[in-house]
Amino acid sequence: MSGPLLDVCERVLACVGANAEAEVTVTVGTDALTRFATSFIHQNVTDAAQRVHLRVVLDGRVAESVGNQTDDEALDRLVSGATDAARMRPVDPGWPGLAPPSTGPSVEHWDDATAHAEPAERAERIGAFVRAADGLETAGFCSTTGAAVAFANSAGQRLSGRTSTAILDGIARTGTSDGSGRAASVRLGDLDGVAVGGEAVRRARESADAGDLEPGRYEVVLEPGCVVNLLGFLAIYGFNGRAVEEGRSFARIGEAQFDASLSLADDVAHPMAVGIPFDTEGTPKRRVELVRGGVTSGLIHDRRTAKALGAESTGNAVAGAGPWGALPANLVLEPASASRQELIGSVERGLLVTDFWYTRILDPRTQVVTGLTRNGVWLIEGGRIVRPVTNLRFTQSFVEALGPGQVRGVGTDLTLVGGVAFGAGAWVVPSLHLASWNFTGGARG
Amino acid sequence: MFDYAQAAVDAALAAGARYADARVMDRRHESMGARNGEVEELTQEASVGIGVRALIGSGWGFFSTSDLTRESAQAAGAQAAAIARASTSVSGPDLELVPVEVRQDSWASEVREDPLSVPLTEKGDLLAAATRTMKEHGADVALAGYDVWDTTKWLVSSEGHRIDQHVVECGAHMNATANGETETQRRSYPGIRGQYGTRGWELVREIDLEGNAARIAEEARELLTAPECESHDAIDLIIGSEQMALQIHESVGHAVELDRILGWEAAFAGTSWLDLDQIGSMRFGSDLMNVTADATLPGALGSFGYDDEGTPAHPVDIVKDGIWVGVLSGRDSAALAGLDSSGGAVRGDGYNRLPMVRMTNVGLLPGTSNLEEMIAATDDGIMIDTNRSWSIDDKRLNFQFGCEIGWEIKNGKRGRMIKNPTYTGIGPRFWGSLDMLGNRDEWTFWGTPNCGKGQPQQIGHTGHPSVPCRFRGVRVGVRG
Numbered sequence: 001m002s003g004p005l006l007d008v009c010e011r012v013l014a015c016v017g018a019n020a021e022a023e024v025t026v027t028v029g030t031d032a033l034t035r036f037a038t039s040f041i042h043q044n045v046t047d048a049a050q051r052v053h054l055r056v057v058l059d060g061r062v063a064e065s066v067g068n069q070t071d072d073e074a075l076d077r078l079v080s081g082a083t084d085a086a087r088m089r090p091v092d093p094g095w096p097g098l099a100p101p102s103t104g105p106s107v108e109h110w111d112d113a114t115a116h117a118e119p120a121e122r123a124e125r126i127g128a129f130v131r132a133a134d135g136l137e138t139a140g141f142c143s144t145t146g147a148a149v150a151f152a153n154s155a156g157q158r159l160s161g162r163t164s165t166a167i168l169d170g171i172a173r174t175g176t177s178d179g180s181g182r183a184a185s186v187r188l189g190d191l192d193g194v195a196v197g198g199e200a201v202r203r204a205r206e207s208a209d210a211g212d213l214e215p216g217r218y219e220v221v222l223e224p225g226c227v228v229n230l231l232g233f234l235a236i237y238g239f240n241g242r243a244v245e246e247g248r249s250f251a252r253i254g255e256a257q258f259d260a261s262l263s264l265a266d267d268v269a270h271p272m273a274v275g276i277p278f279d280t281e282g283t284p285k286r287r288v289e290l291v292r293g294g295v296t297s298g299l300i301h302d303r304r305t306a307k308a309l310g311a312e313s314t315g316n317a318v319a320g321a322g323p324w325g326a327l328p329a330n331l332v333l334e335p336a337s338a339s340r341q342e343l344i345g346s347v348e349r350g351l352l353v354t355d356f357w358y359t360r361i362l363d364p365r366t367q368v369v370t371g372l373t374r375n376g377v378w379l380i381e382g383g384r385i386v387r388p389v390t391n392l393r394f395t396q397s398f399v400e401a402l403g404p405g406q407v408r409g410v411g412t413d414l415t416l417v418g419g420v421a422f423g424a425g426a427w428v429v430p431s432l433h434l435a436s437w438n439f440t441g442g443a444r445g
Numbered sequence: 446m447f448d449y450a451q452a453a454v455d456a457a458l459a460a461g462a463r464y465a466d467a468r469v470m471d472r473r474h475e476s477m478g479a480r481n482g483e484v485e486e487l488t489q490e491a492s493v494g495i496g497v498r499a500l501i502g503s504g505w506g507f508f509s510t511s512d513l514t515r516e517s518a519q520a521a522g523a524q525a526a527a528i529a530r531a532s533t534s535v536s537g538p539d540l541e542l543v544p545v546e547v548r549q550d551s552w553a554s555e556v557r558e559d560p561l562s563v564p565l566t567e568k569g570d571l572l573a574a575a576t577r578t579m580k581e582h583g584a585d586v587a588l589a590g591y592d593v594w595d596t597t598k599w600l601v602s603s604e605g606h607r608i609d610q611h612v613v614e615c616g617a618h619m620n621a622t623a624n625g626e627t628e629t630q631r632r633s634y635p636g637i638r639g640q641y642g643t644r645g646w647e648l649v650r651e652i653d654l655e656g657n658a659a660r661i662a663e664e665a666r667e668l669l670t671a672p673e674c675e676s677h678d679a680i681d682l683i684i685g686s687e688q689m690a691l692q693i694h695e696s697v698g699h700a701v702e703l704d705r706i707l708g709w710e711a712a713f714a715g716t717s718w719l720d721l722d723q724i725g726s727m728r729f730g731s732d733l734m735n736v737t738a739d740a741t742l743p744g745a746l747g748s749f750g751y752d753d754e755g756t757p758a759h760p761v762d763i764v765k766d767g768i769w770v771g772v773l774s775g776r777d778s779a780a781l782a783g784l785d786s787s788g789g790a791v792r793g794d795g796y797n798r799l800p801m802v803r804m805t806n807v808g809l810l811p812g813t814s815n816l817e818e819m820i821a822a823t824d825d826g827i828m829i830d831t832n833r834s835w836s837i838d839d840k841r842l843n844f845q846f847g848c849e850i851g852w853e854i855k856n857g858k859r860g861r862m863i864k865n866p867t868y869t870g871i872g873p874r875f876w877g878s879l880d881m882l883g884n885r886d887e888w889t890f891w892g893t894p895n896c897g898k899g900q901p902q903q904i905g906h907t908g909h910p911s912v913p914c915r916f917r918g919v920r921v922g923v924r925g
Contacts, residue, residue, distance in 0.1 A: 033901055037709040040537025044528045045507040045901070047797040066490035068511040081489050088565040089484060090573075119506070119531035127535045139712035141900050171712045178711075246586045247624040322478055322486060323588055357715075360834040362847050362865070365629050370836045370845050370867075370923070391838065393845060393869070395923055440923050441843075441869065 005150035006160055008070050012054055013154055015079040020086070021057040021098055022154050025280050025319070026050075026070075029147030030115065034122040036170070037139040039130050044119060049147075053280065053319050056082040057098070060091035066319075096303035098155040099282035099313070107161075107269045107277040111187040114164040115146020121188060125168055128193025129181075133172045133201050140170020140200075144188050149276050157282040165274045165426065166191055167418040171375060172200040177210060177388065179203025180225065180355055180375035184418035184426055186274050203354060203376040210388035212442050213379060219350025219408070220437040221343045221380070224415040227333065227429040229356040229371075231264070233398050235328050237364040239290045239298070241305030242325025248364050250399050251296050257399065259407035260294040261336060266316065266328040272416045272428045273330045278315055285315035285330070294404060302326040329425030336410035336430070343409045343433045345383040351392075351437070352378045352385060367399040370440075392439040401434050409433035446471075447609070449518040450601035453497040456522030458603055462499035462529060464542060465522065466602035468753060469495045469513070470796035475561060478590040479572035481580050486590075487565065494796035499525035503540035504532030505777075509797035542776040543787050545756045547604050552750025553611040555743060556645035560593040560615045563646045575619050575654040582662035584621035591617040591649060592641070592894065594906075598753075598796075606755035614746060614906060616641025616892060617649045621662040623669055630668035630864060632661035632849055636687040637832045641892030641906065644744045664850060667862060674827065674851055674866040676922035681854070682868055683819050683915045685830025686883065688848050689809065690891035690909035696872045697729075697736055698807040698907065700841035701763050702790075703774040703782055705802075714898050715839025718872065719769060721782055727769040730876025733812055736764040738773055739910075740789060740805035746892030747807070747908035749792075753800035756789035763807065767877075775802050794903035801899055806890065808910030812882025816913040819881045826854040827921055829866045845869040845923060868921045875916060883912030 009024040016022040028050050035043040052075070055064045063085035067078045122142040130138050148162040166188035171178045181199030183191050222230065236243075243249035250257070268277045268285040278284045281303050289297045301309070302317035305325055316326035344352060351373075359371030370393065377389045400406070411431035418426040450467035457465035471493040478486040495518055496509035506528030508521045572589040579587035594614040601607055618639025622631045633639075634657045642648050684692065699717075704710055706717045719727065740748050740758035749758055754776050763771045774784060775791035793800035820828065834847035851866035852859045888910055896905040 031901060034532070035900055036535060037711055038537060038707070039535075041504060041532040041535045042537065042709055043507070043799055043801075043900075044505060044532045045799050046509070046524065046528060047901075048508075048510040048512070049797065050511050062487070064486070064488040066488065066492075068492045068494065077491070081491075085487055085489060085565055089487060089569060092485065093483060094485065119528045120534065123531045123534045130535060137708070137711075139708065141712070143900075169712070173711065180712075246622070248586070248622065248629050320488070322476075322590075323480065357839055358836045360836045360847075362834050362867070363628055365624075365627060370834065370847075372836065372838050372843070374839060393836075393838075393843060395845070440845075 003150060003160055005148055006152060006158060008052065009150050009152035012075055012079060013152055015075055016056060020083060023055050023098055023282055025053040025149065025151050027147055027149045029145060031145045032117065033141055033143040034119060034126060035141045036126050039138045041123060041126060052078060054078055054082050056086050057095065058083065058086040060095055061086045061089045062092045062095055063089060094304055094308065096307035098153045099157050099303065101156040102284055104159045104284040105269055105277045109163045109186045109274045111164045114144050114166050114188040117144040117188050125191055125193035129170055129197035132194045132197030136172040136174060136201055136204060138170055138172050142168045151278060151282045153282050159278045159282055161276045161278065163274055163276050165418060168193060168196050170200055172204040174204050174208040177204050177207040178375050179207055184416045207376040207378065207388040210390045213389045215392065215439045215441050217436045217438050219347050219435060221347060221352045221431060221433045223354050223431050224413065224417055224429050225355040226353050227432055228417040228427050229359055230398050231331055231333065231427065231429065233361060233367055233369055235331060236324065237361060237367065239300050240325050241299050241301040241309055244299055245305055245308050250365055250367055251299065253296055255296055256294050256404055257296045258291050258294040258402050259404055261407045261410050262291055262294055262402060263334040264291040265289045265332050266300060266330050267332045268330045270330060270332050270428055274426050275329045279317040280319040281317040283313040283315040288314045300326045300328050331427040333429040335412050335414045338409040338411050340411060340413060340431060343411055343431055344380055344385060346409055346433060347380040347383060350380050351389060352380055366397050368395065368397045370395045390442060393441045394438055395440045396438045401437060406435045407432060408435055446599040447601055447607055449495055449513060449515065450599055452515050453495055453518040453522035454601050454603050456519040457497055457499040457526045460523045460526035462501055462526045464500040464603050465498060466600065467495055467497045468598055468600050468796060470596060470598040472594060472596040472795060473561065475593045476590060477568055477572060479576045481587050482573055482577035484569040484573055492795065495521055496793065496796045497521045497525040499529045501526060501529040502533045503536055503538065504529045506532060507799045540777055541780040543779045543785065545776060545787060547606055548755065549607040551609050554613050554643040556613045558646040560646040561595055571654060575658045578655060578658035579621040579662040582659040583623060583666035584662040585624045586622040589619035589654060600755055602755055608751050608755055610750050612643055612749060613645060614641060614643050615645055615648055616894065617652065617654060619654050621665040623665040625669040630665050632665040633831055634661045636891060638893055638895060641746045641894045642744045642890060643746060643748045668850065668864045671862045671864040674863045674922045676924060678920055679918035680921050681823050681826035681915060681917055682919040682921060683823065683826060683828040683854065683913060686887060686889045686911045686913050687891060688830050688832050689911040689914055691832040691835055691846065693808060693909050693911055694893055694907065695835055695837045696841055696844055698804040700872065701772050702802045703772040703778040706772065707778055707781060713900055718840040718842040725770055728767055729764045729769040729873055730767045731879045732767045733879050733882045734764050734767045734876055735810040736807065737761060737810060738763055738788065738790065738805045738807045742806045742890060742908065742910065745806040745890040745908035746906050747805040752789045752791045753793050754787065754791045756787045758789055761788045773802050773804060778802060794905060798903045803905040804907040806908030806910060809912060811885045811888045811912050813884055814881045815884050815887055819913060819915045820854055820859055821857040823854045824856055827866060828852045828854055828859065842872050866921065867923045868919050869923050870919060878917040879914055880917055881915035887912045
């Protein structure tokens with residue numbers, strides 16, 4: 001295995017020498033994002049990004065250095081900074097050692113045209129979105145990223161990979177309502193500005209002139225934007241080796257904590273996934289079942305929490321995650337057989353919700369979260385949408401909402417949603433029909 | 446470094462830009478984290494690069510690179526212009542920049558003890574000792590950490606600005622978590638985000654982590670058996686200055702960002718309930734409410750000499766005697782809104798992020814009361830402090846915030862401790878109920894080092910001077 005990025009890794013390891021253990025990750029790529037608001041492009045950025053991350057271990061003393069230069073002098077500084085810092089540190093009793101040599105999964109989510117997309121190509125899709133709005137005000141963004149990553153450590157592990165992602169995400173606004181549309185893919189070519197803009201317009205128009213609704217418990221159909229938000233809390237505070245180790249998690253392996261219709265995994269090899277198939281510790285990712293048929297079946301680990309709990313790393317270490325621990329980059333919630341119409345049709349009296357907004361946890365153990373609805377809410381009665389509703393605040397335990405007997409339907413509409421919590425990746429989810437959701441007030445007070 | 450920035454600006458102009466500016470930034474960041482008596486993480490990051498902004502017609506373009514040579518700076522300028530040209534294909538209203546005095550200047554924050562020169566062993570010992578003490582006093586999980594940012598930046602604009610600044614930011618945090626049968630309780634110190642400022646290591650020494658470690662650990666454990674905060678549709682609420690900083694940040698600071706008011710953040714961070722037609726007449730709160738955005742406050746986290754457009758730091762009135770009078774703005778947003786000058790509130794999080802409207806030090810001016818007087822003047826109320834959760838709607842109007850700890854107030858005295866206090870309200874209605882305000886002795890410049898905004902997301906460092914306050918008739922104790 002070789003290549004210019006791995007060559008940089010080898011130069012760093014050579015500079016560290018034989019007296020210390022070390023691991024190096026080099027990332028090079030382009031992050032480009034074109035933003036529009038009030039129906040025109042107002043921000044348009046491209047970053048030619050480069051990052052070198054080094055972790056050095058001297059007799060169990062660990063320190064990390066990060067730089068963005070790859071000339072010899074800069075790499076020397078990077079190495080001397082990390083080794084000097086490590087010398088002054090106490091031995092880390094939780095240090096799990098370096099990842100051993102292994103073969104990464106043969107997964108590549110890459111599209112050359114997306115990685116090298118021109119600003120005009122993003123502007124073209126935004127123009128289509130704006131035109132599809134047919135005079136409604138619009139706002140949102142189109143992004144393209146391409147990143148190549150190489151990893152090497154002094155235990156002999158060598159890995160490299162690359163990934164691209166394109167996202168088109170926006171809203172249309174009527175004056176009394178907003179509606180959202182979004183699409184994400186490994187290929188910019190898959191994104192259709194007219195279709196995404198049209199979806200936003202439909203939601204905006206259908207939710208215009210909404211009326212208030214008395215707060216209380218309602219059935220809900222949560223569209224993919226909400227489901228991703230909900231799963232984020234379960235993943236970060238629950239299926240997380242660090243949270244379990246510290247006693248902060250609800251997760252109990254082997255218990256039927258969820259409805260039998262739910263199966264959740266972290267799976268970088270899923271056909272709709274994006275991302276690199278190994279983590280910042282050089283552990284190849286593998287499919288990790290977190291919930292199977294409602295039973296909690298696994299946790300996300302980096303090497304530290306895996307060692308502490310007698311497990312194996314799942315390849316989910318994230319540089320800079322600190323006390324958060326490992327994070328999933330490729331959550332997949334398995335779809336079922338209900339179409340969107342069937343999900344709505346099975347609701348006696350409830351709400352269809354497009355997106356959640358500003359969700360914050362009140363207690364990680366019980367997963368009680370407060371937040372608001374956004375970009376379209378409708379009242380459903382007798383299986384039919386009867387009217388739009390103004391935004392509502394909720395305060396709800398996310399674990400209870402998905403508990404045994406609480407899921408009345410799982411959609412077929414498997415959707416890749418990018419830009420998830422903590423920038424951890426992009427997750428693939430369907431819509432859900434849940435038996436009860438606790439709305440505690442109107443957004444207008 | 447000025448030469449690289451100048452080369453980038455010249456290249457952007459040569460490629461057709463009618464205005465361009467460039468920032469070279471050299472930043473070092475050091476962070477350390479300890480857990481349960483052991484230092485667990487130490488990261489030192491160094492980044493250097495250039496970001497160039499170009500304006501063609503009414504279209505902006507921005508390009509950044511870590512490749513810092515004259516040739517790459519010129520290429521970055523040309524790229525920024527090419528991106529700006531692409532922006533004009535979906536164009537909006539004519540965009541101008543309000544005038545700003547062109548200056549060549551240097552500025553540096555005041556540092557008494559360089560935080561990067563304090564030995565790592567000493568810093569590690571401090572964090573290890575604090576977390577060990579928390580463990581010994583009942584914490585199941587004890588965390589502590591510090592961050593240091595040392596940033597030098599050089600700004601050049603096509604109008605003639607040449608400004609260099611050296612800003613040192615520093616601070617620390619710690620928290621103790623206690624696990625019960627079915628819940629967790631946490632106490633943080635000095636606040637949920639710690640305490641940060643444009644100061645040196647002297648700030649960390651002043652907050653005395655170890656001297657407060659035992660107390661917060663014991664409080665976290667005590668909370669497990671404390672009664673739940675009861676639900677009240679309307680009760681008097683005394684809020685400590687740390688939670689007030691969050692209240693100001695979320696319900697005032699973001700609401701008065703001009704880019705939000707203009708709709709530039711509509712799809713992500715949201716808009717604002719404020720209408721520019723009502724500036725100068727809209728009542729935001731009671732007569733006691735006076736809010737400024739002041740980047741000149743010494744040592745506060747949102748202080749600087751010049752913003753990233755070269756506008757000199759200056760105080761801006763935001764709310765005066767309860768009336769909304771000002772906004773946080775930059776040169777383009779101010780022009781679009783018909784203002785005469787920029788509020789000097791534009792900053793970027795690193796060389797590779799587009800400068801945008803950010804809070805400076807948005808805070809309450811102190812009043813004449815104090816916390817003890819507020820308690821004594823309250824017959825039936827609740828006192829809360831230290832933020833635990835925060836959620837607010839996309840217009841910055843409807844909020845629900847939770848705190849780590851509370852106390853009942855009965856007949857002018859602080860009573861028993863209560864857990865899981867939350868309160869909710871509508872911005873102007875809530876601020877209108879402000880009737881007591883702490884004095885200058887209680888005025889604290891809280892620093893928020895993690896304000897997320899923008900796409901790609903930027904993490905801003907903002908300051909929030911605040912004091913304890915009393916509000917009347919607040920809805921408290923919202924349940925899940």
